[in-house]
Amino acid sequence: MERKMEDRVMELMTQLESIHLHRPSDLHHSTSSKTQNTNSFSENLLQDYGSERCSKSLRSSFVEDSYPSNGLTTTCNQEGWEMRWTAGYGRYLITSRNITAGEVIFREKPLLLVPKVASDPLCLACLKTLDHKGCRCSTCGILLCSPDCPGGSHGAQECCLLSRLGLKSAPLNGRDVKELHALVGPLRALLLATESSAAREALSLLQSHKEKRMKLPIGRFVEDRIVKTLRSRLGLKVESEIIHHLCGVLDTNAFEVTLENGGRARAISVLASFLNHSCLPNAQRWYTQGHMTVRASVDILKGSPILINYTQTLWGTIARATHLSSCKMFTCQCKRCLDPMELGSHMSSVACRECQEMMTPPETPRRPWLCPNCGTSTDGSAIEALVRAGAVALGRLTSDDLQGMTSSLTHFSRMLGQNHYIVAQVKYALVQAIMKRPLKDVNFTDLAQVVDLTKELLKLAACIEPGLTRFRGLLLYDQTRAEAEVIDRCSSSRGDTNPEVRDSSLKDITASNPTETSTNPLQTLLYQAAECEYILQYDPLLQEVMELTRQLRWRMESDGSVMTSNATPGSNPGRHCGASKSHSSLE
Template identity: 45%
Template sequence: MDSGEQRRVTVLERCLGSLAAVSPAPPPLQEKVEASNFSERLQLNYCPTKHSEILRSLQPQEQPAFAAAREDEEAAVEIHWTPAFGRYLVAARDIAAGEVVFREAPLVVGPKAGAGATCLACLKALPGDTWEGCEHCGAPLCRPQCGGKGHNERECGLLALLGLKHEPQNTSRIRQLNALLAPLRVLLLMERTPAVKSIVDALQSHVEERRDLPIGRFVETHIVAVLRERLRLAFAAEEIRRVCGVCDTNSYQVSEGEGKVGRALFVAASLMNHSCTANTQHWYRDGIMSVRAVVDIPEGAPVTYAYTNVLWGTRARAAHLATAKLFTCGCERCGDPTELGSHISSVKCRECPQGLMLPPSVAGAPWQCRACGASVSAIAIDTLVRAGGAALGRLQPEDARSVAATLAHLTRILGDTHYVVVEVKHVLVRAIMATSLLDITQVDLERVLDLTSDLLRLADRLQPGLTKIRGLLLLERSRALAELLRRCNTGAEGDTAAHLEAKTCNIPGSATLLQNLTEDLAKCEAILLYDSRLSEVTEVKQRLETLQPVIKTKLLSKETKKINVTNKITGDSSRHVSIGGN
């Protein structure tokens, strides 16, 4: 490691040492923790002579607080460096699944670069032309007194020079604003808090690699020129290019619910390497990111995060990584044409009923079915996938009937496992379950059970562990099952209980539907411990508690009747039957 790289590592270690990593209690029991502004903490804690500290993690059962790490507590992660991977986080000890590895406030938060009109103060998406611009600069706000902290006086004075005051609904200027806002906020933070400059300079920017690419030309025209010439910022052009690279390379998408989505720049989180089967995921709540282990992470293993949607196919993931992150992933999944047996990139064979056309190892080569040997040109397959993607883009996610029709059509074309079809399955589950439960038909509720079962099997292969997708799928499945059981309780659906028992109780070791549902809710609660939808898990558990005694009685009665009929035929004496639960 050369002296420049050693200096950057030292800066980042000091930055990590200024953070306190804790595991919050699950909301809504959690008291809101008031964290000081991250830049203020840097200003107070950053010192060139400060002894380097390692970020620590507290166990989930400990009380939430922004407390200093204890001297006797074993470090959770540390920074390593190699020529191949650069700087990255490694587990300094065994980290258990479910443990929060660290929590972190962002340096800056701003709208997504490609988003439409977004409130600069709170990041709420603004529909159509119904929003009002800031009375001083004309930039988008959800209301004049939003209360969000994103838009300040200094920023407002600069944005006034963009001319939005006179045409606040100008779509092209809004998109230009969203692209430059995160870099602008980083530059203003560096101006206000000089210690931040050392942190930003230590982060990866790919500034040289980006220079001659389309993104480099976009930055030059739409950000560097605008910030220097129209907003009259005194920062050097190269400094702005570097900050743009840091934002694009290291930012995370964050969401606070209620349509509030943006991108945020974190320091510790930016040090996690990518993996297509990552061992952490993050939750963002009340302005704090919690990074959590989704599987056990052994000491010495890299602490990883997926930079792409892991339910995309390999070529889609590779294209995103090459364009946005400027590297190629060489993991086991990326080298496996079946993608760990999921066949999420495979396309249905037209020649045989069960065959799948697998992606070739060489780009542009024909795709071949392993079942019958038939081959199809890469151009033909690309055309099919593009058509599927176009159909996905035209979906009306609130119209479950239309989504179901699209799913049936794309399944016939691409097969049941392709990632475009998988995404439509997700959309259909959300579309059905977005309706009031009372208005969903039994057929659609049972369709949700089938779809979530398929998607959960896929998640087991591609996103094992305590992952969000698993938690959210279990939640929708549990909501559907609880509603079907409620109808059984009221007698509205006849033999629903017995039907569901036969339909869902096929897992070895699980005795009954009620046991399955109780176990699913427990898993769901553990996974969504830091998620905004945790309250929905609690609601389903409460509904189940009121239904459980009656459902048990009905199932027991039905089983007893069957036994009595058998006894009359065989002459056997009656016996006790236990139907699930305790």
């Protein structure tokens, strides 16, 4: 069995040479030319491969002793990672040397881009979301942003096949659009596999869980809506199992990405597909300028698995477990999932109705929840119903309903406690809703609330997702913008400020960054912006962050302030934010 798997791993490495990988040194701010490697990607992998090499004991502060010490190994040391295989974990990547927080581990172009199944109407050529009715393809009738859209996703062969659906003269409602999106993904994967032997081999070796999926409702949907359509209506002579495999590959391995045109898509990036999951990750993926970038969010020791989060950071344990079991077909055993207190964050705990002490979830679902302080017992099914009701109410909130969000925050905090994950999601949604408005239209009370909420959420982020993460970067961005506006209003004595509020706000801003000794609030904000810029250097928001940094620097120069060396992006400010730490309790 192991010999057969070894052959398939080597076969995959051979096929991957058609996928263009960028060197980790290809950083965002670098403009120097790159030295070309004379060996192909697969040759670099295979030259050090040997079946006699056994993996050493993995060292990781994230998944201690959970990975086996034997397995197959193939290496590419100059990239900083190695590929391993074991029966329990399949193929996964580990570090071949110590990796520093903020260091790029690898970059790659996606093998395939397909529309999100449940997305709003979008152009199937460039995958841009349509904010209008758009137009229809003159041949097959699918939606396009314009008749001459330059997007290359909708090829001639796909167009010819889709024309057999008869969409050209038929209206498309919301359900039709979603079913079309569900069909286009596996169709594009199938056409790609037909055109390229390298892509076909890569897709065949990615995990699909098709055997499990075919027994579930998703398997019946694929059979009824996709397999039958591809075979009977489009006339493709392809086995049912192949289509089920491709659908499983997309659902299991695709990453949701934001494109340069603002559209949302699913991307298959082969190397990134081998990254294992942890709810306490040590790396993050970024998609910008057509490339998937994987970067260390904390320091990673040599021999540790490279781990990313397949779920949402602000979900509780049960919500994360439900998503992973239903969509990814496995159960997470990371430290956060195994800890009822979720690393001290209490995101799944509920406040006792008698004394407000945190009650942690029982080991067995639907068992009574016991308060460790007063001993009050609460029926487990009642708490589950309360959490479900909160999740439904959260889903109904709209970004323009600030009053509804504020009242929901008060209500959920009283019913579930300040630390519950639904409360954390409402806090973050409220910050985003306030900060998406023009700052001149935001009153001082809302600005102060943004500052307070981002501080709370930054403390939470340091606990459940430490290091140089996008969540921290986005929070820093909104916090810095809000604080800069507060300073501007206080200095000009305009708006709804008074001396006491002004003095208190400026004092809070100056003290918001404990590593900065300057008493100048602008100096503190410039430091925050520099850290934010460093974190988000591969994020689509980077240009806005750089503009914020430029404005703060101009303000300081206009005021005659002197910058310290810490307030420059090039000094790696991420080293000062606890990026090398695994997690810290909120308590």
